[in-house]
Amino acid sequence: MALKKVSDSRSFGGVQQVWSHESEATGCTMRFGLYLPPQAAHGHVPVLWWLSGLTCTEENFIVKAGAQRVAAELGMALVAPDTSPRGIALPGDREAWDFGVGASFYVDATREPWSRHYQMRRYITEELRGLVAAEFPLDDSRTAMSGHSMGGHGALTIALTCPNWIRSLSAFAPISSPMRCPWGEKALKGYLGEDRSSWATSDATALLISKGWSGPPILVDQGEADPFMATQLRPELLEAACAVAQVPLQLRRQPGYDHGYFFVSSFIEDHLRYHRSQL
Amino acid sequence: MALKKVSDSRSFGGVQQVWSHESEATGCTMRFGLYLPPQAAHGHVPVLWWLSGLTCTEENFIVKAGAQRVAAELGMALVAPDTSPRGIALPGDREAWDFGVGASFYVDATREPWSRHYQMRRYITEELRGLVAAEFPLDDSRTAMSGHSMGGHGALTIALTCPNWIRSLSAFAPISSPMRCPWGEKALKGYLGEDRSSWATSDATALLISKGWSGPPILVDQGEADPFMATQLRPELLEAACAVAQVPLQLRRQPGYDHGYFFVSSFIEDHLRYHRSQL
Numbered sequence: 219m220a221l222k223k224v225s226d227s228r229s230f231g232g233v234q235q236v237w238s239h240e241s242e243a244t245g246c247t248m249r250f251g252l253y254l255p256p257q258a259a260h261g262h263v264p265v266l267w268w269l270s271g272l273t274c275t276e277e278n279f280i281v282k283a284g285a286q287r288v289a290a291e292l293g294m295a296l297v298a299p300d301t302s303p304r305g306i307a308l309p310g311d312r313e314a315w316d317f318g319v320g321a322s323f324y325v326d327a328t329r330e331p332w333s334r335h336y337q338m339r340r341y342i343t344e345e346l347r348g349l350v351a352a353e354f355p356l357d358d359s360r361t362a363m364s365g366h367s368m369g370g371h372g373a374l375t376i377a378l379t380c381p382n383w384i385r386s387l388s389a390f391a392p393i394s395s396p397m398r399c400p401w402g403e404k405a406l407k408g409y410l411g412e413d414r415s416s417w418a419t420s421d422a423t424a425l426l427i428s429k430g431w432s433g434p435p436i437l438v439d440q441g442e443a444d445p446f447m448a449t450q451l452r453p454e455l456l457e458a459a460c461a462v463a464q465v466p467l468q469l470r471r472q473p474g475y476d477h478g479y480f481f482v483s484s485f486i487e488d489h490l491r492y493h494r495s496q497l
Numbered sequence: 498m499a500l501k502k503v504s505d506s507r508s509f510g511g512v513q514q515v516w517s518h519e520s521e522a523t524g525c526t527m528r529f530g531l532y533l534p535p536q537a538a539h540g541h542v543p544v545l546w547w548l549s550g551l552t553c554t555e556e557n558f559i560v561k562a563g564a565q566r567v568a569a570e571l572g573m574a575l576v577a578p579d580t581s582p583r584g585i586a587l588p589g590d591r592e593a594w595d596f597g598v599g600a601s602f603y604v605d606a607t608r609e610p611w612s613r614h615y616q617m618r619r620y621i622t623e624e625l626r627g628l629v630a631a632e633f634p635l636d637d638s639r640t641a642m643s644g645h646s647m648g649g650h651g652a653l654t655i656a657l658t659c660p661n662w663i664r665s666l667s668a669f670a671p672i673s674s675p676m677r678c679p680w681g682e683k684a685l686k687g688y689l690g691e692d693r694s695s696w697a698t699s700d701a702t703a704l705l706i707s708k709g710w711s712g713p714p715i716l717v718d719q720g721e722a723d724p725f726m727a728t729q730l731r732p733e734l735l736e737a738a739c740a741v742a743q744v745p746l747q748l749r750r751q752p753g754y755d756h757g758y759f760f761v762s763s764f765i766e767d768h769l770r771y772h773r774s775q776l
């Protein structure tokens with residue numbers, strides 16, 4: 219598996235890198251960010267995967283979240299994949315910021331033409347997982363996952379369906395139930411087709427009820443000034459599903475915070491320390 | 498003075514804002530970033546001005562440096578001006594990334610057509626200084642200044658010529674002497690004209706010798722893997738000028754670090770704590 223180094227910068231005594239590779243799952247060149255803390259020079263380290271939100275690339279979290287400082291202190295690696303395939307011309311893939319490029323929703327598309335490339339779930343849980351575990355000093359058996367908005371939902375669905383991989387789970391302002399919000403309905407219809415019964419395996423609230431979660435409590439931060447909270451994110455649906463499924467949820471509503479990375483950066487330290495304590 | 502709020506996001510219990518206003522000095526609409534820590538709700542707070550480098554806007558430092566966390570803890574405000582006038586069409590102002598838009602070098606241009614708008618030194622030291630002191634709970638008598646690359650040089654020149662305003666001074670990978678590097682020679686020739694004798698009041702090493710500095714030691718971080726160090730930044734010239742002028746300099750050469758914001762973010766905490774201790 220040929221990895222190409224795109225960039226490599228020292229950061230808090232470790233290294234913040236961007237890598238690219240030809241992906242079998244998505245049939246295109248993919249990029250991901252990798253932070254290796256100083257401790258990775260001496261052995262395998264636990265890792266936090268971060269899934270970004272709509273319109274993002276692998277760069278947003280790397281540049282804006284300020285996570286490296288705490289990761290360096292705690293000896294955790296950070297893996298930040300891109301949010302969709304890139305460089306493929308599918309009809310309509312760049313017409314909207316909430317569908318197509320930058321908006322994979324981390325599902326494996328079943329509908330043509332998306333199914334040929336939009337295999338982001340398989341890309342992350344199989345291909346990229348295997349690649350980074352083989353190539354870098356990461357302890358795959360101590361993996362946590364988090365993400366923001368669409369990526370927060372991605373983290374929930376991947377963790378709930380891969381509990382043997384993801385040992386600790388959190389999210390920032392996640393979409394709670396794409397089956398029940400405009401962003402999600404558009405995406406699931408596009409990638410999975412009109413049959414709503416096929417959507418449940420890509421919906422975090424449905425998965426909570428069908429699969430449960432026996433890991434540590436799920437930590438979720440939600441800004442109360444987030445303009446998408448009431449219509450798209452709907453944290454009350456996550457709360458309700460966790461209550462039904464008897465899954466412990468720590469949902470923290472943060473007064474005054476909006477949906478952006480100033481919100482994420484304000485609380486990323488709490489999430490990293492929480493995950494480190496669980497791994 | 499009419500200020501328009503461009504954005505306003507809660508960050509570490511304070512607020513990260515962007516404001517715009519019509520500038521008399523530059524004859525155009527200018528933007529600046531302002532971080533107000535939680536303590537600013539209760540009274541005037543000390544302030545760090547940050548001057549950014551080539552190609553930057555008011556956004557880079559706000560988004561990438563991770564300074565808000567420490568500023569919130571220390572009760573310091575952050576003011577981040579833009580790096581040049583914007584929205585004016587001068588011949589050649591967008592042809593190169595090291596001259597014109599995004600590349601003011603924080604001088605008051607004397608050469609046409611730049612002199613009409615490129616009055617960034619006056620903009621910062623008079624207009625914006627007065628504006629933010631009047632409009633926000635900032636303690637102008639406790640002001641520190643820092644910056645990166647071209648902005649590190651800007652901080653040096655402004656502090657050395659405004660010692661009654663700037664009480665504490667630092668820089669990240671500053672251009673040491675624009676009179677003696679390609680970026681600087683191009684800029685000073687363009688903004689000030691061919692006569693090199695007019696350049697000395699815009700050169701930090703010349704100002705160190707002519708004006709001295711009776712403030713606390715100047716803190717400078719320089720990455721040793723910075724590709725611009727040998728040809729453009731030339732920290733040895735800053736060291737030599739400080740030695741001649743008997744100005745205390747703490748120049749820290751940081752092994753492995755490059756010229757980017759991963760370098761800045763790794764050490765911004767040290768600079769904030771240093772300035773806070775001096776104010």
